[in-house]
Amino acid sequence: xxHKSEFLNFIQERGHPxxxxxxxxxDRVLSQNNHITAxxxxxxxxxxxxxxSLIQIMMLRHLQKFGYKLIVLLGGGTTKIGDPSGxxxxxxxxxxENINQNISLEKVISFNDGKTGAIVENKADWLDSIKYIxxxxxxxxxxxxxxxxxxxxxxxxxxxxxxxxxxxFNYMLLQAYDFVxxxxxxxxxxxxxxxxxxxxxxxxxxxxxxxxxxxxxxxxTPLLLNAKGKKMGKTENGAIWxxxxxxxxxxxxxxxxxxxxxxxxxxVRHLPICQLMRLKN
Ligand SMILES: N[C@@H](Cc1ccc(O)cc1)C(=O)O
Numbered sequence: 691x692x693h694k695s696e697f698l699n700f701i702q703e704r705g706h707p708x709x710x711x712x713x714x715x716x717d718r719v720l721s722q723n724n725h726i727t728a729x730x731x732x733x734x735x736x737x738x739x740x741x742x743s744l745i746q747i748m749m750l751r752h753l754q755k756f757g758y759k760l761i762v763l764l765g766g767g768t769t770k771i772g773d774p775s776g777x778x779x780x781x782x783x784x785x786x787e788n789i790n791q792n793i794s795l796e797k798v799i800s801f802n803d804g805k806t807g808a809i810v811e812n813k814a815d816w817l818d819s820i821k822y823i824x825x826x827x828x829x830x831x832x833x834x835x836x837x838x839x840x841x842x843x844x845x846x847x848x849x850x851x852x853x854x855x856x857x858x859f860n861y862m863l864l865q866a867y868d869f870v871x872x873x874x875x876x877x878x879x880x881x882x883x884x885x886x887x888x889x890x891x892x893x894x895x896x897x898x899x900x901x902x903x904x905x906x907x908x909x910x911t912p913l914l915l916n917a918k919g920k921k922m923g924k925t926e927n928g929a930i931w932x933x934x935x936x937x938x939x940x941x942x943x944x945x946x947x948x949x950x951x952x953x954x955x956x957x958v959r960h961l962p963i964c965q966l967m968r969l970k971n
Pocket of ligand 1: 768864868887
């Protein structure tokens with residue numbers, strides 16, 4: 691389908707979009723309104739992002755090149771909870787010292803080209819000062835546990851009879867509230883994320899409706915799997931980090947040189963060669 695918005699046509703040619711909450715509506719907004727602000731959130735679970743986040747980062751970069759505004763949210767608060775999405779087993783709670791160190795993640799995603807700098811938000815502040823009862827009354831009241839139980843992030847654990855702590859169960863409310871908050875503060879209308887973020891993003895959009903915000907949109911990118919169906923970026927030697935101090939540049943390029951022939955076409959389409967270079971190094 692040909693869109694009115696050049697941005698959507700551009701990312702579609704590269705096969706970037708996986709799901710969109712309302713493609714027609716987003717097309718309309720993007721083609722009419724050049725000031726749309728989009729955001730992507732990263733949890734600070736490690737000192738660097740890995741190539742699993744590369745398509746989303748590239749989407750942001752494309753948005754920026756098309757003149758839209760970006761917010762990169764470092765989920766200082768959400769990291770303290772831990773996103774169960776796509777995780778089939780409970781993870782241990784990350785110590786605060788690690789989270790604080792990881793927040794310097796900023797160094798990996800610097801989009802400042804002097805003209806359209808991204809806003810980098812660290813949301814630890816609002817989540818830290820949140821009052822439990824107020825939050826339950828204002829936000830929790832809009833969430834149906836029945837529906838929450840049907841979402842993939844929860845179902846995957848229940849189906850496998852794996853523990854899902856009440857801490858993790860709350861995660862989706864916090865990410866949903868982030869979207870609402872970013873709309874109120876910065877007029878943000880679009881959230882981008884990996885395909886495993888669909889439930890969290892849709893929750894934010896639904897919450898926006900309860901707060902009578904203008905329509906919010908979500909756009910997810912596909913998870914890059916190799917021909918064997920394994921997640922890209924996981925090797926026997928560990929993750930493929932984007933930060934050059936965590937993985938030598940040579941090892942990074944070798945990883946791409948060594949991908950299986952069957953994967954090359956898809957990877958080149960998703961990750962044009964010039965983009966394979968690290969964003970900042
Ligand atoms: N849940 C996202 C990170 C995120 C955090 C806060 C947000 O508001 C949005 C996204 C992830 O794990 O990838």
